[in-house]
Amino acid sequence: MKKYQLVAQKIKEHINKNNLQQGDKLPKIAELMERFQVGKSTILQALSLLDQEGVVYKVQGAGIFVRMPAKKGYMTLGADLGFAISFSSTDVYKKDVKVEEVDHAPEDLAKDWFPLEPAYKVMRTICDKRGPLLREESYYLKRYVSFLTEALAEGSLFKYIQDALGLEIRFADQYLKMRKLTDEEAKLLDCEKGDPTLEINEIHYLANGEPFDLAKLVYNYKNVEFINQSPDKII
Amino acid sequence: MKKYQLVAQKIKEHINKNNLQQGDKLPKIAELMERFQVGKSTILQALSLLDQEGVVYKVQGAGIFVRMPAKKGYMTLGADLGFAISFSSTDVYKKDVKVEEVDHAPEDLAKDWFPLEPAYKVMRTICDKRGPLLREESYYLKRYVSFLTEALAEGSLFKYIQDALGLEIRFADQYLKMRKLTDEEAKLLDCEKGDPTLEINEIHYLANGEPFDLAKLVYNYKNVEFINQSPDKII
DNA sequence: TAGTGGTCTAGACCACGGG
DNA sequence: CCGTGGTCTAGACCACTAG
Numbered sequence: 001m002k003k004y005q006l007v008a009q010k011i012k013e014h015i016n017k018n019n020l021q022q023g024d025k026l027p028k029i030a031e032l033m034e035r036f037q038v039g040k041s042t043i044l045q046a047l048s049l050l051d052q053e054g055v056v057y058k059v060q061g062a063g064i065f066v067r068m069p070a071k072k073g074y075m076t077l078g079a080d081l082g083f084a085i086s087f088s089s090t091d092v093y094k095k096d097v098k099v100e101e102v103d104h105a106p107e108d109l110a111k112d113w114f115p116l117e118p119a120y121k122v123m124r125t126i127c128d129k130r131g132p133l134l135r136e137e138s139y140y141l142k143r144y145v146s147f148l149t150e151a152l153a154e155g156s157l158f159k160y161i162q163d164a165l166g167l168e169i170r171f172a173d174q175y176l177k178m179r180k181l182t183d184e185e186a187k188l189l190d191c192e193k194g195d196p197t198l199e200i201n202e203i204h205y206l207a208n209g210e211p212f213d214l215a216k217l218v219y220n221y222k223n224v225e226f227i228n229q230s231p232d233k234i235i
Numbered sequence: 236m237k238k239y240q241l242v243a244q245k246i247k248e249h250i251n252k253n254n255l256q257q258g259d260k261l262p263k264i265a266e267l268m269e270r271f272q273v274g275k276s277t278i279l280q281a282l283s284l285l286d287q288e289g290v291v292y293k294v295q296g297a298g299i300f301v302r303m304p305a306k307k308g309y310m311t312l313g314a315d316l317g318f319a320i321s322f323s324s325t326d327v328y329k330k331d332v333k334v335e336e337v338d339h340a341p342e343d344l345a346k347d348w349f350p351l352e353p354a355y356k357v358m359r360t361i362c363d364k365r366g367p368l369l370r371e372e373s374y375y376l377k378r379y380v381s382f383l384t385e386a387l388a389e390g391s392l393f394k395y396i397q398d399a400l401g402l403e404i405r406f407a408d409q410y411l412k413m414r415k416l417t418d419e420e421a422k423l424l425d426c427e428k429g430d431p432t433l434e435i436n437e438i439h440y441l442a443n444g445e446p447f448d449l450a451k452l453v454y455n456y457k458n459v460e461f462i463n464q465s466p467d468k469i470i
Numbered sequence: 471t472a473g474t475g476g477t478c479t480a481g482a483c484c485a486c487g488g489g
Numbered sequence: 490c491c492g493t494g495g496t497c498t499a500g501a502c503c504a505c506t507a508g
Contacts, residue, residue: 002496023444028474039498041276044476052287057406057444060475061506065444068348068408077312077411077463113303171292173303174463176312178413178431178456196413196431196456208487209258209292209300221413221431228312228409228463237477263493274479279495295494296487443506 004045007036011050015066026056026064054229067229074227075133077174092133095125096188099150105139105214113173114203114214117141120148122157125188130223132189138215145212168207175201181218189220196221239280242271246285250301261291261299289464302464309462310368312409327368330360331423334385340374340449348408349438349449352376355383357392360423365458367424373450380447403442410436416453424455431456 011026020026027035032043047064050056057067104116119139126133140148140157144167152160161167176198183193191197197218204213246261255261262270267278282299285291292302339351354374361368375383375392379402387395396402411433418428426432432453439448 004496030474040500042497045496048283054406054408057440058475059443059506060504061473062443063474063506067406067444074410077409171289171302172465173289174312174461174465175309176433176461176463178433178454178459180431194429196415198411198413198433205292208294208297209302219413224413226409226411228411230407230409239477265493275481277478280477293494294487295485296492298487298493 003038004042004049007032007038007042007046008049010036011046012055015055020066022066022068024066026066028063074225077226077228092126092128094154095127095132097124097150097153098122099148099153101142102139109139109201109214109216114139114211115141117143120145122148122153124153128223132220133223134217134219135185135188136215136217138213141212143212144206144210167212169204170207170209172202172204177201185218189218191220191222238273239277239284242267242273242277242281243284245271246281247290250290255301257301257303259301261301263298309460312461312463327361327363329389330362330367332359332385332388333357334383334388336377337374344374344436344449344451349374349446350376352378354449355380357383357388359388363458367455368458369455370420370423370453371450372453373448376447378447379441379445402447404439405442405444407437407439412436420453424453426455426457 011032014020014026026032029040029043033040036043047056047058051058054067056064058064100121102119102121104110105114105119105121107116110116119141122138122140123136125135138157140161145161145165148157158169162169177200178196178198180194181189181191181197185191185197186193186195189197197220200215200217200219202213202215202217203211204215205211246267249255249261261267264275264278268275271278282291282293286293289302291299293299335356337354337356339345340349340354340356342351345351354376357373357375358371360370373392375396380396380400383392393404397404412435413431413433415429416424416426416432420426420432421428421430424432432455435450435452435454437448437450437452438446439450440446
């Protein structure tokens, strides 16, 4: 693990351990350099990470402050590259899981942005104790994900892809669209036909810039709210 | 303007001028250093900016590549700190504008996160040629925004706040919730009661970390789609 | 005006990708 | 193996905040 990631992690731990709240001040950069025995730019890289995650903000001439430590009950948009990771630690489970092999993703979903290559099609409903959270229909290119079963789809696919297959997911595009639920979706989500929903289409990219996964996520408006913390556009 | 911002801007111009597409390669770092006569970390800062904006991605050992230059017709979530800026350049106009002074923002909107202080309440419907895009109800703290009129609210308030008042908006929290339109909202948005919508509650923060604006945005599902490009979490 | 973060440089060395 | 990006340091100087 890189030094700046370690430093970032330790700063997070410091925030949690001391139960710091919005606006609380962190030690100054010189002190952090001293404490972690690293150079200034390593500290800056760590802070930049935390900044992007919405954990801290910096005010020139004043200090470094904690930003909104409590975000319980919200799904994080974007930052965590999809729900799979953000929810892997909480008690979610899957329903109506189906995996099949297809020649390519449907063209209306893929648009011009996703290759029409052989893929695994995964369908599942993600639930927690309150009920269904979302219905997922996603396509994993066989070129990268050469083996996929329904048993694997019961767990966290992103974890499997990262840990077992050794692929690194680097960034993602998300397209969001408001619409009404179809009859079929409503049944799967314990809702009524015509109820409001948000459809999010995500394309995930690997470290080499190649897309490897296209996902259509249809959310349950009764059980899901999102949070999106825009960072400081500053390094 | 800082060097790295200038460099970032010139790289963007280079992409536009040469009409570079997804996956096209940019000059290597050493070459960019040479061309712009700056140090390596200045180039890295510029690239980090472009990374966060979803303009480029970097692949270690391979090069720097262009990411998805065309995003026409989508509203950008988060990255641009609210719709106001992202849409200031296109031909939008406002309808049903009303500005009044209130003792404080409604408590159910403010939750624990926004101060209950005297504020200007601004209501307006943002439209473009296709029709209403969203209905906005926002609260600007008088402590920071001491003067606000309906005439000003016809224009871009963020521009006014930044240019005329000299306030710098630094980051924002967004809360997204799917729900049905009320009767009143439906009338304002040219929709039917019960139609799907996305309600986004935004809190905007100044450079000193203080919140100064709370906004409730109710979108028209027929006219708006969003894009959210999650960056590389890498410096 | 002192304190603190921001920008920028030069350079050493590491790590990954692809021929 | 070479080329390219990534990490890290030490240090000079700038810019903003707050008392």
